[in-house]
Amino acid sequence: MEGGNSPEATLSDLLVSWRHKPWLMLGIGYYFAFSLSAIVNCPSLVVSQERFYSMLLVRGSFSATVSISLIVMMFLIRKFDILGSGRWAIAFFVSLTSIGTILLVFSLNYVDSVGLMFASTLLIGIGNSVLLLSWGALFQKLSPVRLAGHVTLSCLFAAVACVAIRALPPAAYFAVAATLPLASGITLIFCADEQHKAEESEVMWENGLTKIFVSCIIMGLTCGLLRAFPVFGETFALHADAVYTFIVLVFVLNIVLIVLVGRKNPVLFLYRFCMPVFVAGYGLLVIGDPLTNVLAIACALGGSVLFECLVLLVFPYVAIRTKSSVVHLLGWCVAAQHTGSFVGFLLGELTATREIADQAQMAAFSILAIIAFMCLFFFIFKELDVINITEKKSGDPIRVIQTPDDRLQYLAETYRLSPREAEVLRLLSNGRSLPYIEEELVISHSTARTHVKHIYDKLGVNNRQQLHDLVQGEAD
Template identity: 25%
Template sequence: MKVDAVKQPETDGTPFSFRLLGIGFWQAWWMLVLCTTIVVPPDLSFLGVRPSVWTLLFTSVGFALAAAAAPRVGSFIERASMFKLAALLCTVGTGACVAMRSFSGHDALAVLLLVFLTVAAFGNALLLVMWGELWATLATDRVSQYLFSSYAFAFVLFFGVQLLPWMVTAVLVCLLPLASCAILYASRDETRRAPSAADFAVDRPLVVKAMGAVVVAGLAYGIAQSFYANMASLHVAEGRPDLLVAGACFIALAAHIAFERSAAAPIAMYRPIVPALSVGLILFAILPLAYGYFGNGLIIVGGYCLDILIMLVSADLAFRARRSVALFFSCSILVLRLATIAGLAVVDIAVGRGVVSAESQLHLLAALAILVILVGTLVFSQGELQRFYQPQPAIRENRDLDDHCRALSERCGLTAREAEVLVLLASGRNVPFICKELCIAESTARHHVGSIYRKLGVYDRQGMIDVILQS
């Protein structure tokens, strides 16, 4: 009598790639530039606006230049010269600012410091665009886990570097972007996904709604940060306790994502944004100024989650549409940066002219909280985000479902096991059934489901079915 071979349980075959946390070195450097006095003196200002606002503006110009060059250059990440240029601009610009910091009292040197800030900001834009190009092509289902973990790691670096002697701290600040460039270059051999085999609809009104929501969130974030810097920070103990609160939240989010392993990375990134921004604004408005850092910490969490959501979604949309990732990515980040700059600059100028009172600050923050809630629930909600990943509906009855799945598996580079899981998913089977049928652990099954969704360019079962029917 013939006995069938016993199927052995499988384990998740994709170990955590720590080098994909390399964007955390970039984020830590960017926080040290914007949120400390290591690179830019605290008493320096131009036209009544803080240097951090100018740095954001120059970075925005850098994104605009990247978007303009994208059609001619193609993929930045495929050109070794771009890594050298990004590393050179970031490192030299930062190093020159640190070296000139003690001479900030001289007007001529202050202008020169502004020039070197521009150099570093341009390098920052180029480096971030190349990270976006990498995220667009990764085949792993751990994208949300990597991004949240990277930002949590950045907070650890941010505080850890400042505990060292000043000279060591200054050197490390200059080397952080260099380390990020080197890790990004080494990460180019990570497993990549093939371009999506599906046709996706471009809903222009949806894009307009998304940009409107980004503008509102960017304005709220910029206004809150300016209020904190101009008013609340004067009553807070030395240091950045708001960033400590934000770092603790990101560590908790990273742990939650690692445990949950959700296949829908954009949804996982979207969920904290509205609660963090709105609750943070309310706490900032009602708490005494000495405790305003609790609210601002949550606002920073919401702002950073919005950052990584835009990074991922814009890169995903460009990759699926076979368009320039650098162009889509740069334009999307540019919209957010300009909105943030507007919020920062308006409040800076208003405070400088003495037209903002404590009462008006309270009313404005409360109004912003209400506006964020309304926009996040009525204008651009989680449902609208899912529509970005909705393929063109297709119904065909002239071929068997297995044939559709087989053809799609070949076109999208699915593994043999993923192809089996795809057939079961398309047949309406759930994860527990798949585990029993294939003798695999639930974590392994969820890994396969997430990997299938990632390679197909979708994040739910309905989108998967539409892609299958198109094949």
């Protein structure tokens, strides 16, 4: 980790890193704020007296369209290089989220059309999928400390923003919610020059991707079930301000504890912080008191956002382990989380009643959820996994890289390039054009493009500039 093992040095590195362009570190917070204000608390988008659809249907539509959009977008990204198309592509896709939000408000309030409602959530899903994958591509560049600052400060900012806009009139609330994705996209564009490279590791994390994939399904399933229970909607309808306030307190506590006791390994600390938050949240549902329900919903939502942040923190290591693109791996796991959430909605609809859920029913659900989290954190996604991938062992050999050829050989070995791909990489790193490569290696245009595509996928880059930065960065 950065800064060595000295607590003073590590704290200094953390504070210096987090002070560097701090306004940029709130960028994904706009995305989290949109999720909490428009998706989780979608009843606040109702500005008239009439509501055409149940909020359960709207939330289920969100989860379904986001997961479908992510899967489709990952295939389109491979074919059209959307993330490498520049700021205009990002601006276009995030604007779809804002347009979809506007259409959703009309469908909720003025137009009784299920088709329009699904179309609006589909636009939101497409925009959110590109936005999330773009942030994942950026996070692949960051050091662990810088990355921890991005996600933890963004969480706090999102919760504070939700508390603030709750005080606005309904029309103003809707207007702010619609602009949040645009703010995230604009900040993402300004973050494009971030040059802090994520520290590489030779650790082999066995079944790392599978573990995170299963974890995302479990997390989505439990959260989907909770949102389907009437106690969730009832609590938000009566005590939304209190829920958001307690979420703020959870995120403040998270940052304070990271600075005080978790600064040496923010990733590991966030892992340790998530489990008690989840257990407290779902355990309090057993009591059934209105105040404890507020605390339970706040901890459940806050824990879900923190777990999504944890996935963002560990993914650079998983991408190195699997020699694949972090963007596609992240996309599949977020899709799994939303798919699990959608299945949870369906199961909750089958098991929950339209009135406040029976206390015995809620107690059974709470116990099952806590058992699921215990299995998740103790047997599937274990603390030892996080320690192994985030803490360098003092006895690890250090490979000396002195020449450009050494760097290219190191990349070829690390990312398991074929001999032909290694040759293409050498020519690309020297600035050679595709026609030159075809002539030099005596290969067809389609074969050359295929080699370049495979190199980009394995190295986790999207264009020539990112490839150049990666090759140059290996010497740092």
